[in-house]
Amino acid sequence: MRRITVSKNSASGMTLIEVLVSLAIVFVIFLGLSASGLIVLNENVKNDLRDEAVSVADNAVQTARNTPFATLTNDNVSVLRQVRNVNRSFTVRRTVDNLDTETRQVTILVGWTRVENGVTKPYSHEIVTIVRR
Secondary structure, rough: OOOOOOOOOOOOOOHHHHHHHHHHHHHHHHHHHHHHHHHHHHHHHHHHHHHHHHHHHHHHHHHHHOOOOOHHHEEEHHHHHHEOOEEEEEEEEEEEEEEOOOOOEEEEEEEEEEEEOOEEEEEEEEEEEEEOO
16 A cells, blocks of 8 residues: 655645635625626616506506596596605606597507616507497
């Protein structure tokens, strides 16, 4: 049998260079994870605003359906809603088209803006319904 001896001068553990290299690798990995986390947060905020716009549009459709047929006309209003503890403004445009004497088409267009990368971007959501006398 061969005998292996360890000298007292052999190094055990990690050197300072190895620790610094491993910390640099971990830092690069965390940078990538934080960037993807910011992208996910941005998309979640967009989805929350879109969900609120759908809710605003649904309320506007219900209001149009409950409005007497003779008084159903075009309308523009601004609605203030709280999304993620921030007040957001949504514009609601109602367009009424007469299809015949007994039927009207009501189009609800909800619009909002959002600042992304220093640029204000417009978004919108549209719902169309038919109202009969």
